[in-house]
Amino acid sequence: MQNNLLETPIEYLKGVGPARGELLRKELGIHKYGDLINLFPNRYIDRTRYYKINELQNTNAEVQIIGKIIHIKTVEQKKGKRLVATFVDETGEMELVWFQGQKWIRENLKLNTVYVIFGKCTSFNGQFNMAHPEMELLAEHEQNLRSAMQPVYPSTEKLTQRGISNRTINKIMQQLFIETQAAFKEPLPNYLLEELKLIPKNAALFNIHFPKSPDLLAKAQFRLKFEELFFIQLQLITKNLIRKNKIKGHPFEKVGVYFNDFYNNHLPFDLTNAQKRVLKEIRNDMGNPAQMNRLLQGDVGSGKTIVALMSMLLALDNGFQACLMAPTEILANQHFNGLMELAKPLNINIKLLTGSTKTSDRKIIHEELENGSLHILIGTHALLEDKVKFHNLGLAIIDEQHRFGVEQRSKLWKKNEIPPHVLVMTATPIPRTLAMSLYGDLDISVIDELPPGRKPIQTVHRYDSSRLKVWKFIRDEIEKGRQIYIVYPLIQESESMDYKDLMDGYESISRDFPLPKYSVSIVHGKMKPADKDSEMQRFSQGKTNIMVATTVIEVGVNVPNASVMIIESAERFGLSQLHQLRGRVGRGAEQSYCILMTGHKLSNDSKIRMETMTKTNDGFEIAEVDLKLRGPGDIMGTQQSGVLNLQIADLVKDREILQLARHCAVKLLKDDAPMVKPEHQNLRQAFIEMSKKKNIWNYIS
Numbered sequence: 001m002q003n004n005l006l007e008t009p010i011e012y013l014k015g016v017g018p019a020r021g022e023l024l025r026k027e028l029g030i031h032k033y034g035d036l037i038n039l040f041p042n043r044y045i046d047r048t049r050y051y052k053i054n055e056l057q058n059t060n061a062e063v064q065i066i067g068k069i070i071h072i073k074t075v076e077q078k079k080g081k082r083l084v085a086t087f088v089d090e091t092g093e094m095e096l097v098w099f100q101g102q103k104w105i106r107e108n109l110k111l112n113t114v115y116v117i118f119g120k121c122t123s124f125n126g127q128f129n130m131a132h133p134e135m136e137l138l139a140e141h142e143q144n145l146r147s148a149m150q151p152v153y154p155s156t157e158k159l160t161q162r163g164i165s166n167r168t169i170n171k172i173m174q175q176l177f178i179e180t181q182a183a184f185k186e187p188l189p190n191y192l193l194e195e196l197k198l199i200p201k202n203a204a205l206f207n208i209h210f211p212k213s214p215d216l217l218a219k220a221q222f223r224l225k226f227e228e229l230f231f232i233q234l235q236l237i238t239k240n241l242i243r244k245n246k247i248k249g250h251p252f253e254k255v256g257v258y259f260n261d262f263y264n265n266h267l268p269f270d271l272t273n274a275q276k277r278v279l280k281e282i283r284n285d286m287g288n289p290a291q292m293n294r295l296l297q298g299d300v301g302s303g304k305t306i307v308a309l310m311s312m313l314l315a316l317d318n319g320f321q322a323c324l325m326a327p328t329e330i331l332a333n334q335h336f337n338g339l340m341e342l343a344k345p346l347n348i349n350i351k352l353l354t355g356s357t358k359t360s361d362r363k364i365i366h367e368e369l370e371n372g373s374l375h376i377l378i379g380t381h382a383l384l385e386d387k388v389k390f391h392n393l394g395l396a397i398i399d400e401q402h403r404f405g406v407e408q409r410s411k412l413w414k415k416n417e418i419p420p421h422v423l424v425m426t427a428t429p430i431p432r433t434l435a436m437s438l439y440g441d442l443d444i445s446v447i448d449e450l451p452p453g454r455k456p457i458q459t460v461h462r463y464d465s466s467r468l469k470v471w472k473f474i475r476d477e478i479e480k481g482r483q484i485y486i487v488y489p490l491i492q493e494s495e496s497m498d499y500k501d502l503m504d505g506y507e508s509i510s511r512d513f514p515l516p517k518y519s520v521s522i523v524h525g526k527m528k529p530a531d532k533d534s535e536m537q538r539f540s541q542g543k544t545n546i547m548v549a550t551t552v553i554e555v556g557v558n559v560p561n562a563s564v565m566i567i568e569s570a571e572r573f574g575l576s577q578l579h580q581l582r583g584r585v586g587r588g589a590e591q592s593y594c595i596l597m598t599g600h601k602l603s604n605d606s607k608i609r610m611e612t613m614t615k616t617n618d619g620f621e622i623a624e625v626d627l628k629l630r631g632p633g634d635i636m637g638t639q640q641s642g643v644l645n646l647q648i649a650d651l652v653k654d655r656e657i658l659q660l661a662r663h664c665a666v667k668l669l670k671d672d673a674p675m676v677k678p679e680h681q682n683l684r685q686a687f688i689e690m691s692k693k694k695n696i697w698n699y700i701s
């Protein structure tokens with residue numbers, strides 16, 4: 001099809017016109033013919049079945065009935081007038097109701113004439129009724145060739161009220177096919193269509209809007225989903241290739257004194273096989289003259305810190321500086337302390353820069369950073385300030401990247417003429433399918449093995465009514481010398497209520513665990529950073545037995561002696577958050593426990609969450625359940641990514657198609673990366689057009 005036809009403004013389509021055109025633009029983002037063709041139905045209704053009135057059930061289902069209107073009246077009510085018609089068939093009677101458009105309906109409805117009505121049926125006081133039914137005279141209905149599966153398009157109430165019903169969309173879609181003569185260019189190469197048994201683009205578009213049979217509909221859906229995911233993968237992989245070919249990085253050719261000395265003489269434990277494998281992947285990447293962009297995924301407590309340090313030592317060995325940026329002060333502090341501890345025997349200069357760093361210290365940091373005597377800088381967003389200038393930054397490690405905006409990250413890259421290698425670390429396991437789409441342009445390393453000797457955390461779910469028993473359990477654990485976390489939810493919308501819960505909880509815990517035998521710390525977001533820090537310190541040094549906190553402790557806190565995590569109102573946390581919180585215990589050699597406290601009334605989702613947590617400790621398994629429960633849009637970090645504005649595919653349901661699309665995209669680009677072979681001509685053109693429109697690159701880099 002001619003491209004310019006697809007570019008035609010939507011109001012030129014017969015049956016649309018300026019008013020409807022405006023509505024379609026505003027409500028559905030449909031500006032041109034090409035947008036309309038890609039407005040895919042979100043479900044299909046079976047219009048082959050006709051119900052009798054005595055077969056109706058109160059299920060709120062959509063039904064189709066043949067019958068007559070025998071009576072019509074206007075009913076006055078406080079809320080306004082409604083039009084009520086009595087509709088009968090040979091088995092019974094029901095009511096049809098209209099709240100709007102009553103005058104028109106009264107004038108046009110024919111009494112005692114056979115109609116086919118269609119709509120949602122509800123029951124009120126034993127009588128069935130249907131509000132605003134779709135109506136057609138039986139004679140017309142029989143003439144209208146209708147597909148057995150009638151598409152239902154994503155619509156809005158506003159659209160329906162202003163005269164763009166599903167039926168209207170259906171009609172203008174037909175018109176679109178007439179005007180464009182269904183001649184859409186086939187972007188996929190023939191060999192791919194044959195290999196995957198995909199139906200051609202034209203047939204797919206036709207059958208998605210006017211399915212001829214369930215089988216053809218399924219084929220159309222498969223084909224269009226594949227195409228959508230395939231183009232996204234082409235984009236992501238192309239981006240990765242361009243980066244590897246064009247964006248130069250500093251090759252770290254040497255493994256020198258820092259790395260070797262640490263590896264041979266100061267490793268505090270043997271690395272796990274997973275840590276070794278991941279380090280090798282990182283070394284390989286950084287040894288190349290292309291910029292590294294790697295995502296390091298590791299479940300909570302899997303030992304990412306030492307991998308980060310050893311990667312930084314490689315940068316130092318090659319005469320470069322390294323930095324690590326964390327999203328919160330607590331985390332930055334934690335990393336700083338952890339790295340200082342590990343690097344103690346090495347002669348390197350590591351400093352911490354956060355919002356609370358004193359001006360005098362800041363000055364020193366700035367100077368040392370510029371003259372190159374500062375080797376490693378750890379910090380928060382403070383690292384991004386313009387004043388922070390590196391002598392030569394070779395490696396930037398970003399922890400928990402989804403908390404940083406895209407701009408912030410790229411700002412860090414731009415601190416050098418040649419961008420540093422980038423290692424993104426995350427302890428939030430991302431299901432493979434989602435990682436493929438979100439981070440498909442990054443190389444991914446996974447630490448999928450916990451350090452040896454860890455005892456799996458035992459997780460239980462307890463109702464508030466067994467609190468006394470839980471408190472007894474805590475006392476016993478404290479007796480054994482262990483420490484306890486008690487975490488309260490903090491949800492922004494009800495912040496003041498939550499603070500009240502937290503403070504009430506803190507008071508009653510302080511009462512139940514009184515001084516001098518016990519001491520209780522508290523940490524929450526409203527505290528000054530310095531106070532927070534000192535409370536954290538007291539707890540991590542073992543000076544307090546219990547830490548009462550909000551989710552500020554969610555990530556990165558490392559107190560191996562803490563063996564019990566109690567999560568209050570656990571039903572209010574998402575699965576990945578629960579998993580993160582639980583990961584704060586089980587970091588030492590002792591048996592650890594996580595107790596999920598909830599009230600008795602739980603929604604189905606909450607029940608699944610509690611069951612999942614008590615059943616498994618595996619972050620990836622939990623992430624999969626989370627993805628199923630919440631859908632990809634709610635998973636952390638996905639909102640900012642355009643990857644998820646999918647038109648037809650669904651990352652949860654269509655994971656197999658996604659894998660196939662990725663596989664095919666990799667294969668195709670390996671063979672013909674610029675897509676210049678004759679059989680890839682249409683593909684290339686479609687790819688360029690799509691990249692212009694839907695530039696997911698901006699979201700990701």
Ligand SMILES: Nc1ncnc2c1ncn2[C@@H]1O[C@H](COP(=O)(O)OP(=O)(O)OP(=O)(O)O)[C@@H](O)[C@H]1O
Binds near residue numbers: 271298303557560
């Ligand atoms: N190979 C290993 N053998 C024994 N202990 C290890 C090993 N690797 C790491 N550890 C220890 O395991 C604990 C967790 O490691 P680390 O803090 O690096 O985890 P992490 O991956 O950063 O987890 P989180 O994201 O939850 O902070 C630390 O106390 C660390 O010293």
